[in-house]
Amino acid sequence: MYKWYHILTFLLSLVLYANCLECPSNTTLNFYIDSTTVIEGIIIEKFDTKLLSECVQRCSYNAACTGANFLLNVNDDPICLLIDSTKKGLAAETPTKESVMYAIQGYCQDKDKNALCRERAWSFEKFANLGIKSSSFVFAESTSPGLPSCLASCSARQNCEAVLFDAAALKCMFLSISPHTVHQIEKFFAVSLTTDLYERNCMKRHLELEKCTFLRLNHAGFTDVFDMRLDAVADASTCESICASWHYGTCRSFTYDRKEQRCYISHIASRLLGRRPMEHLNADLSFGELDDCMQFSLNCKSGSLKLTGKAMKMFDGALKARKGTQVMCQHNVSHSYEFSTEMKYGDCGVQMQRNPTSSFMGTILVKEGSTEMITVKDKMIQVSCRLHEESEPIANQFLSYQFEVTDNSTSTVLAHDVPSTATPLLPRTNGKARKQKYRLEVLSGDGAAANVVNVGGKGQLLITVDEDSKLNENDFVISELSAEDSITKKRLPLIDSNGCVSKNGIITKLSKPTKRQLRIDIMFRGFDDQAQVVYHAIAKPCKTNCVLACNEQYYAHGDFIKPTNIEKRVRRSLDTEEPRAFDLEEDVYPVRTRREIVLVDPLNEEYLKEARKAIINDDYSLSNTMKLYKKFQQAGRIPELKTQKTNTTLLTVRQCLTENLGCAFAIGLGVVQVIVLLILAIVLCYNAKLLFKHNHVRQLEESLITHEGQNVNRVADEHNVENALPDASK
Structure with missing residues (x-):
């Protein structure tokens, strides 16, 4: 009985949903696609189109459209049929x-839950009768009144790759994997009679795709299933480039017809179609499929290096640091889209080489875990961190000059026969002139260079790339920024090793005055009076994404540039053995302030101590009081400032009473007025009390008189009754 109740509830929700597809104002119309069914109903519009997305958009613009069919006509040309499924159509037209x-x-969904999917024409793709083998990939479950609510809940979750919907039990299961994000579908999914799987189309993984590969097959492909068909395409390489730059979604496969010069773009991989590209051989076709897409980044630090990987498909394997054929260190990764490993310099085969620049180099094997054999899915990465010195050798610069030969009896002339002399402009170290690549300056609150700053005051750190540097890039990122007291060795982190601002309230703002500069607004906190602070950091040249997303809140509106994805997809053919080895390298430049910055607490200055002493001994003046007030402002000591202001006010009143007769007379007159007001208040209270007592006594007297009158009347009534009794007896 319980099961039939759920089925009836689900059918009722479908009926209401079908008749109310005109979405309310707080919702928006979304779509999911299905390659195994047909939308039935009245055809309200029919038109030619080569884009699946255009068919979806035209339906969203038509108020009567509840669904559509994207199909091939008898001439194998793509067309779109807009359907009103609330009305029954002709069977011959279906x-x-x-x-x-x-x-x-189509289905209705809350607008706020659709923020991640707005750029996609359709949000989900249905795979009927598909379930999950392991519940470990189900990260959440919920009951839902219907399918639209279930899909909307998945859209609102950042990590939802797909959702399983049980129509009989009205149950939603949110998955961290989907058919397109695993290498082997049969390992994670199985046929199910109770659930359907809906894969999310708008899941955006934050990848900077540096190397993605296409698996190319000749004499094979699909021309009857696609998202977009383009005519007059020159060759297969152009078709592949179109697939790589497709902005309607993720292009996972393409087919090029050399005879017709047509390019077919598809979001779906061939393994999910249940078909093989070579089932229909055609000498004019070329097929390409996105085989692997993984991005790696190297983060060189002062004492270690960190390799981070991001994959479009879930990675399960290991990162192995090797020295020759020997595995020095191994980091296992289980079911993850993002993974990393960190190795200290000198460990795990990361060795130092000094020629031409001091570098730490190592080899890391990214091994996919399905087999112990080396396969095309494995990658060999050569990492290199070049640690530069604070200053770099520069070309010798000379100042040329000539002597003037003067004779008293002749006019002044230049002696052309005297050779010119050149003198180096900069001092040399080991025979070579050197200059800093990056300058780190400390500025006071007014923007001037400072060697002494106030504790609690505001200031700036300005980092600039030298104009004459040999660096190819002017832009840069800063990491491992810290402030250190050279006496106590106390160190405060300001920016971590990933380039993100530390949450300690010291850094308040970031800005880029020019591409070669980074300005950091800070508060001089965390150190005591007379601390001698040195600021250390690491600078790294960069070309793109030099403004990190983790620091977005510290940039003013309009100054933050969102990271851009650089996609570079490389074709790989079965006929050639393309190496899966590539290099990652990074330059690291240490930067620091040239001298110690002295932090001074204004409240500890000698003249301020004297002002405090004068106030305590009643030996003060207005100028000292104002000076104390200003120093409290500079030091940011607001709580202490309130206490001092109160004491100053009391001392000012005392001075008024003893030194100024007019002020004393005014205060005396005010005191007299207060006393008179108090006397009047006492008299009024006394009179009010007497009046209240008098009224109370009068009320008691009236009550007694009334009570006596009632008693007299009662006695008279009793007497009358007694006189009437004899007459009654008679």
């Missing part, structure tokens, strides 16, 4: 399942 590439179904 297309067959074999001709329909994708059925498009």
